[in-house]
Amino acid sequence: NAGVTQTPKFQVLKTGQSMTLQCAQDMNHEYMSWYRQDPGMGLRLIHYSVGAGITDQGEVPNGYNVSRSTTEDFPLRLLSAAPSQTSVYFCASSTAGTGASNQPQHFGDGTRLSIL
């Protein structure tokens, strides 16, 4: 059971480039989310999804797009990379259960992104 898989693990981009961070889970979880982690800032929610075809914005959505065409995959797209998007990005998933807010999150190991 792989859990939550993020690819790539490391990436260096130039300002203005676009790219997609991949996230896949094999636990049939309905809820998936993307966070960025910056030094001293903890984790900040970028976008989340409560099921296939449904996405919503988190705390810091600007500059990022998401889609959820399948239950398993939740890619995060950087439209035009900026140095301020240098960060570590984490994907997480959970079941919805009796109420999505009462479920523990399963995290991937992150993608370390540097934008020059």
Next chain:
Amino acid sequence: SQQGEEDPQALSIQEGENATMNCSYKTSINNLQWYRQNSGRGLVHLILIRSNEREKHSGRLRVTLDTSKKSSSLLITASRAADTASYFCATALRRDSSYKLIFGSGTRLLVRP
């Protein structure tokens, strides 16, 4: 600003001692969760406490929740070097039929052998 804030930001203790970390939050919550993050890895769920619970135990972990003070604490008893990690609290804010899980900035715990 963050919904949850941990205190202290950093904590250094000797192996065998107890470690206490605190979390304060601002709005009403459905539950509060604690996570651990080892260096270079993703977060791992430790324990969840619901808003109608006051205390919960899991092995060497003890979590308390005081909704009147909007605060929670995580106690790790008889700490080990392997407990060295960052610890985060997270609060679930419900909106319509979905929710957001908002994390604090974390406490960095160093357990010295």
